[in-house]
Amino acid sequence: MADVARLALAAVLAVLLMTAPARAEVVGHSVQGRAITATRRGAPAAPVRVLVVGSIHGDEVAGHAVIGRLRRAALPAGVQLWLVRTVNPDGVARGTRQNARGVDLNRNFPRRWRGGGRPFDTYYPGRSASSERETGALRALVRRVHPDITVYYHQHMRLVNLSGADRALVRDYARRVGLPARTLPAYHGTATSWQNHAFPATSAFVVELPAGPLSAASARRHAGALLAIAAGRASAAAAAARRPHVVWRRIPFGRDRQAQMRDYARRHYGLDHVRLIDPRVIVEHVTVTSTFAPAWSTFASDARDPELHELPGTCAHFIVDGDGTIYQLVSLRWMCRHTVGLNWTAFGIEHVGLSDGALMGDRRQLDASLALTRWLMDRYAIERRNVIGHNESLSSPYHRERVARLRHQTHGDMKPATMRRYRRLLAAR
Numbered sequence: 544m545a546d547v548a549r550l551a552l553a554a555v556l557a558v559l560l561m562t563a564p565a566r567a568e569v570v571g572h573s574v575q576g577r578a579i580t581a582t583r584r585g586a587p588a589a590p591v592r593v594l595v596v597g598s599i600h601g602d603e604v605a606g607h608a609v610i611g612r613l614r615r616a617a618l619p620a621g622v623q624l625w626l627v628r629t630v631n632p633d634g635v636a637r638g639t640r641q642n643a644r645g646v647d648l649n650r651n652f653p654r655r656w657r658g659g660g661r662p663f664d665t666y667y668p669g670r671s672a673s674s675e676r677e678t679g680a681l682r683a684l685v686r687r688v689h690p691d692i693t694v695y696y697h698q699h700m701r702l703v704n705l706s707g708a709d710r711a712l713v714r715d716y717a718r719r720v721g722l723p724a725r726t727l728p729a730y731h732g733t734a735t736s737w738q739n740h741a742f743p744a745t746s747a748f749v750v751e752l753p754a755g756p757l758s759a760a761s762a763r764r765h766a767g768a769l770l771a772i773a774a775g776r777a778s779a780a781a782a783a784a785r786r787p788h789v790v791w792r793r794i795p796f797g798r799d800r801q802a803q804m805r806d807y808a809r810r811h812y813g814l815d816h817v818r819l820i821d822p823r824v825i826v827e828h829v830t831v832t833s834t835f836a837p838a839w840s841t842f843a844s845d846a847r848d849p850e851l852h853e854l855p856g857t858c859a860h861f862i863v864d865g866d867g868t869i870y871q872l873v874s875l876r877w878m879c880r881h882t883v884g885l886n887w888t889a890f891g892i893e894h895v896g897l898s899d900g901a902l903m904g905d906r907r908q909l910d911a912s913l914a915l916t917r918w919l920m921d922r923y924a925i926e927r928r929n930v931i932g933h934n935e936s937l938s939s940p941y942h943r944e945r946v947a948r949l950r951h952q953t954h955g956d957m958k959p960a961t962m963r964r965y966r967r968l969l970a971a972r
């Protein structure tokens with residue numbers, strides 16, 4: 544009984560530790576002396592840093608609900624969050640757009656700042672660029688954290704602003720929350736324009752929420768979208784860091800060959816394109832040649848193959864040589880004809896050598912092969928069980944073939960026993 548109670552207590556503590564909010568840190572003060580706080584969540588060494596500002600205008604506070612969700616949400620690997628509920632606590636307390644001195648903080652940043660007007664005018668930019676304590680606090684935080692992604696929540700235009708940020712990233716966010724992505728005019732002295740200009744490899748953008756308070760479902764959707772784009776950045780960074788060295792030895796893949804490949808895709812898969820879209824499979828092969836040159840020449844020739852007498856000629860995206868050099872032959876955008884039934888969705892990797900055993904016994908070649916395969920898996924989110932040997936092609940759930948006489952055609956290279964070992968090695972990184 545005591546043991547059970549201890550276990551239960553330990554479980555409760557573990558949950559509390561996982562969900563306990565990280566301590567807030569005071570990063571500055573408002574004109575009236577209110578604290579401006581930032582809460583860091585996630586590992587300090589996590590490579591992708593995301594800053595979220597719930598409000599900068601004191602009367603546009605719907606984003607606070609997103610901050611609330613992000614304080615509790617499970618974080619993707621490789622991501623740290625910096626949460627600032629508001630950079631304008633005086634404005635929030637007073638219910639005004641401006642801070643207590645009547646300055647629109649989002650016109651006070653030192654990027655294309657332009658003076659004019661009087662305190663509490665809607666867009667009053669302050670007496671000079673960065674004149675306000677709140678502006679200074681946020682700038683210092685941005686310089687210190689150097690966020691890869693920054694989101695500022697505003698209201699109430701119901702859109703996501705593409706201006707100055709990585710458009711693909713912003714479009715991804717917009718699509719996930721169901722808001723249109725638009726390019727607003729470049730206003731003077733905004734926080735995002737200052738950040739995007741001062742830190743050009745990073746992206747800061749504005750999300751304009753609808754008027755009124757945000758529903759719980761919307762807050763969850765926005766928090767989820769933010770974490771998803773951050774996770775995408777983290778996995779891209781991890782994949783780029785692991786990308787092995789690749790040497791280009793391009794084979795001709797011009798219009799003729801593309802047209803042949805497209806005809807092939809129509810005949811065999813009923814697909815009317817030559818693009819390798821959303822690849823799900825990697826097929827490992829052995830060239831059954833003792834050197835690189837004849838394998839490359841065969842693929843480059845674009846001649847009818849001696850077995851099935853079809854065009855285009857056979858092909859592979861990569862050839863890994865015996866010394867571990869990785870050659871790339873074809874852009875990863877194209878289908879390549881290497882495995883009956885799978886060319887529509889599979890990358891092909893050839894290995895110079897006469898047998899499976901030669902590859903598995905050559906440490907340099909095997910290490911290069913594993914590194915290349917892991918990188919493709921990370922880059923395209925391909926599952927380990929879908930890294931298969933040519934000889935396993937018929938048992939792939941992705942196998943499809945419209946030509947009846949080819950439905951059971953496969954080759955003898957990279958057999959199941961070899962691939963079981965290969966997949967175990969893939970897992971042991």
Ligand SMILES: [Zn+2]
Pocket residue numbers: 827828829881933954956
């Ligand atoms: Zn093969």
